[in-house]
Amino acid sequence: MKLAVLVAVSAAAALSVAILPNGTTRAASTSVSFSAAQAAAGAKAYTQSCASCHGVKLSGVSAPALAGSTSGIAQQSVVEVYEYVSQQMPMTAPGSLSKAQYLSIVAYILQKNGHTAGTRRLTEAAATTATASVATKP
Ligand code: HEC
Numbered sequence: 001m002k003l004a005v006l007v008a009v010s011a012a013a014a015l016s017v018a019i020l021p022n023g024t025t026r027a028a029s030t031s032v033s034f035s036a037a038q039a040a041a042g043a044k045a046y047t048q049s050c051a052s053c054h055g056v057k058l059s060g061v062s063a064p065a066l067a068g069s070t071s072g073i074a075q076q077s078v079v080e081v082y083e084y085v086s087q088q089m090p091m092t093a094p095g096s097l098s099k100a101q102y103l104s105i106v107a108y109i110l111q112k113n114g115h116t117a118g119t120r121r122l123t124e125a126a127a128t129t130a131t132a133s134v135a136t137k138p
Contacts, residue, residue, distance in 0.1 A: 030130075030131055030132050031130070031132055032078045032110065032115070032122065032126060032127075032130040032132045033118040033119075033120040033121075033122065033126070034106075034107035034110060034111070034115070034117055034118065034120075034121060034122035035107070035117055035118065035119060035120065035121045035122075036117035038103070038104045038107045038117075038121050038122060039104065039107040039108045039110075039111040039117055040108075041100075041101075041104040042101075042103075042104035042105045042106070042107045042108030042109070042111075043108045045097065045101045045104055045105050045108075046058075046105050046108050046109075049089075049090050049097060049101075049105075050066075050089065050090060050105065053090075053091065054066050058071075058109070058112050063091070066109055066112070067109070067112040067113050068113075069135055073109075073134050074113070074133070074134055074135035075133060075134075075135060076133070076134055077130065077131045077132060077133055077134070078106065078110070078126075078127060078130035078131070078132050078133075078134060079127065079128055079129060079130050079131060081106060081109065081134055082102065082103075082106050082127040082128065082130075083128070085102055085105065085106060086099070086102040099124060103121075103122050103123070103124060103127055104122075106122060106127060107121075107122045109134065110122075110134065113134050113135060113136060114135075114136035115136055
């Protein structure tokens with residue numbers, strides 16, 4: 001019995017997928033990594049392109065807060081936030097930043113939500129498959 005449960009659980013894990021907004025699926029990754037340098041670059045890009053509406057401390061001004069356990073994105077996954085941000089933001093000029101800028105901004109948002117920088121940069125492949133939650137605490 002126990003074995004059957006184990007097999008079922010690992011099969012589900014192996015089949016776990018990230019469902020992208022365009023309906024396609026990719027193998028999901030539950031962890032996410034970014035580098036400190038990337039987050040620092042993201043902080044600059046965020047200040048230029050996002051802070052006017054979302055606040056210099058990500059606490060929200062005319063737009064929702066992007067940090068903290070009560071923010072709207074806390075329960076969202078990294079892939080959801082990356083896809084949304086890179087396609088819909090900045091509100092007044094969607095898609096106007098470079099891919100590298102969007103990735104670094106998401107790294108910065110993750111850092112501000114309590115994720116620790118590592119040695120590997122956040123790549124587009126990772127950002128479009130990471131089902132890890134933006135919030136670090138449930
Ligand atoms: C001109 C103002 C403005 C700018 C600049 C802007 N945003 Fe937004 N953003 C908004 C508004 C307004 C919403 C809420 C949209 C809605 O609820 O439909 C939003 C929503 C979001 C959300 C979803 C929040 C949630 O609770 O689900 C994220 C993430 C986000 N913005 C990130 C960014 C990032 C990153 C940038 C910079 C690249 C940026 N925004 C620039 C106005 C702005």
